Amino acid sequence: MRRPSAGASRELLPGGGLVLDVRDGDVRDGGSALPPLRFEVTTDRGWVLRQGERPLIEARSEGEGCCRDLRLRRLPGYRSPLPPLSAATMRDGADRSHRYARWLEDTENGPLYRGRWSLRPRTTFAPGIWSSDLVRDWPDATLELLCGGGWHGVLPLRPLPAPDDPHVKACRKHVREGTLAPVLLWWVSFLDGWLLLDGHDRAAAALAEGAPPHCVELARVPDDADWRATAEAITEGHGELMAKLAARPAGPHTERQRQAVDRGYADALSTLPYDAADTPVFDEPDRGARP
DSSP, X not given: OOOOOOOOEEEEOTTSOEEEEEOBTTBOOTTOSSOSEEEEEOSSSEEEEEETTEEEEEEEEEOOSSOEEEEEEEOSOOOOSSOOOOHHHHHSOOOHHHHHHHHHHHOSSOOOOSEEEEEEEEOOOOTTTTTTTBOOOOSEEEEEXXXXXXXXXXEESSOOOOTTSHHHHHHHHHHHHTOOOXXXXXXXXXXXXXXXXXXXXXXXXXXXXXXXXXXXXXXXXXXXXXXXXXXXXXXXXXXXXXXXXXXXXXOTTHHHHHHHHHHHHHHHHHHGGGSOOOOOEEETTTOOBOO
């Protein structure tokens, strides 16, 4: 059984949200080194999503080259890492990123693993994410994985209820009132898409009312050593480029070019610690973490 954690260290993000720096002991799982909700490799072409020992998704890649199909079957038994949200909880106006972070630290059902994780609001998506790229088929589905573009959709972990489902109808009232709590998405790097971890009823309600749901996005972000190494390489490249600009004869656009290079450099450095990193995947036979 997972025990309540003392809490990982937290870093506030500009514009809302936070980063959890999870270390051994921050999230405990009764002695296992694995998070309860995890991906495991089964074959060269297959993987499974498990919650505890229960399989939730069995997937296999088919095809060669750039365009491949990922055939998957979802199985019953998924348990949300968040507790049920009452009407009063949805109306209380609390910071959802912080509240969801606390629940994810304490749950027996979540994906947190050592490293840095971001939790931040997400209200805008590319066209089609919540329509054509929302997987409504159950239990079997096929995802088209394209080179350079991935899949980029939303995969629910249980069937989405109908618009007239009683729970959905209750949530639709919150949509109209503007008090609907955001759903929780988990960004999965090798899918180039999201798993819907919590809020299937809320997602169905928002879509029934004609709008995509507001979301809190959970994603693994680079460890300090990784992003600092990248920052050093970017800084070296920036210095070389500025030196080349300085060596050229000054012209009417020289200062504008220098300012543009400096802005690009500053923008790149500011996002490095918070860019999405690889989602943890584990080897099934020996339960060891992949590099």
